[in-house]
Amino acid sequence: MWVIAEQENGQLMNVTFELLGAAKELCAKLEEKCCAVLVTAAAGELTQQLIAAGADVVYVIEDAKYADYDTELYTDAICQLSKKYDPASIMFGATDDGRDLAPRVAARLHTGLCADCTALDVTDDKLVAWTRPALGGNICATIICDVNRPQMGTVRPKVFKPAELDNTRTGEVIAFTPEAGAVSRVELVKKEALSSENAVKIDEADMIAAGGRGFGSKENFDVLEQLAALFENSAVAGTRAAIDEGWLTHSQQVGQSGKSVTPHIYFACGISGAIQHLSGMKDSDIIIAINKDAEAPIFTVAHYGIVGDVNVILPKLIEKIKAYKA
Template identity: 50%
Template sequence: MIQNIEEYKDVWVFAEQRQGKIMPVVIELLGEGKKLAKELGVNLCAILLGNNILDLAQELIEYGADKVYLANDEKLFNYTTDGYTTVITEAIKKYKPEIFLLGATHIGRDLGPRISSRLDTGLTADCTKLEIDPNDKKILQTRPAFGGNIMATIICPNTRPQMSTVRPGVMDKAIRNLQNIGLIEELTVNLSSNDIRTRVIKTVKNKKELVSLSDANIIVSGGLGVGSKEGFTLLENLAQKLDGVVGASRAAVDAGWIDHSHQVGQTGTTTKPNLYIACGISGAIQHIAGMQESDFIIAINKNSTAPIFNVADIGIVGDVHEILPLLTEQLNSVEDIKKLYKEF
């Protein structure tokens, strides 16, 4: 398919929502998308699909979208690959965005390849950095490769839109402003029941869904140095006291000490909390890639030469089993953590 790429304008963000709630990665994409749109001199737009979600369209404007394309239909109430792919593909063909960003969530990773295939354009998956080339204004899409040992920068020179899925937790979130003004344009939805091959019979939630590492302000994370499944009780006690969540390295997950939903790192969740406490984690590059953007990092390890100390703001050399109970006793609130911020 031959495209006139000069016709393509604007930066689009897929505004993923689940059960009437905008996913946190969308707020990150709006923040990053605003920077890209400003550099290109175009509008930042969001595309939102669902049913009875007009209030979410206004929320997206408050987070910086200049325009929201709204597909409001009862057949879009639940996410389906067929329904969402069809509606978004038709909208892209009509309005021709230059850049289209999706979160690298379960839904984004399913939806992105389907759309790019139908549009015969490229898709760079799991990006951790996006930039505009100052020379030709193409988007430079950076993602880890070869197990995180190198970073590859990818371009899509000949087709549009330039598509990326972006890893949650790596971009700065947009700031909400209730005074923002934007446009809402409703899309015509031409879907029949036969267009959608799957039906959602029932939604079942489990405890794993309660772990939200990408949204957490405080994470207490454990590695092999924790020693056992029972050792994670020490981390849980501290996390509960600080109103945080428990994370883990891949090694601890592989050992069967904690569920994969808690995994931080290259093959887990990328996090950007205010405070990250790494307990018994040596600091493999794959783990560091998932937590190095934390505002403040405390590392506890018996090995004084552990790589984790290279990214830590405070390093404590010692046994996790001895130090964690002392921290739990002394740190009664986040205010105590703030004292550490000031001292260091």
């Protein structure tokens, strides 16, 4: 079983450790080796980190041209590696890059892909059982790929606990150089660091302050920043309506056409709860909803609900939290 490692600014992303944690358990049932694939400009200590997290084998594809994610170069490299070593299954994170890369690899290898998985298991026939939400999140479908290889899937971030690091572990490192062929048609025009208030991605946040059209204006909507600032590892997010209004960017959208999130705390403020939005956040540990419509669908998934005008209630709630933390 392969895990495609993701990195950013020379650091492995949390989702990589989450996938390795899940892969180790599956490999124990499958009696297979747990392997990581690292496509990078500089492997450095990353290979040992992957081994410490549970990888028995790390395949390293190292070249300066892989410094930034490039869909064509990464697809070509992973496909060449796969054709040589013939993995039984490949697991990607359901991140922006993973959702772009996985279907391209699957198409080129002529195999299937189960996207956005929230659970994994092994069948009696030693196949990976990929479970994902379906029909707007109302049911969960379990899918197997019993014909083509490799079996492939993307897995939501924060679904599995990160693997515990064991720096005493040893493993095998295999360097691989793809044959020349793929040429990038993408030019990186600009690379800009996220501003400090948006530094936490919504699919990696432990607390999310999310808002919808119920705020009425961007000026009212901005109070969510104050709420998020009261919590560590927090982020501001919104519904499609909020993004369409221009109050947030698409990278902050939660829902069927945005990102699926599973934070510890999810504040749903001024959000009615369209099924497309619910499918992207209903698995949060604690959902706190504020809406003036007592019949709003958001209350069907909320653990705690407040009926009232979000523009009146939220500032008072922020003051209460500040007083509690003082």
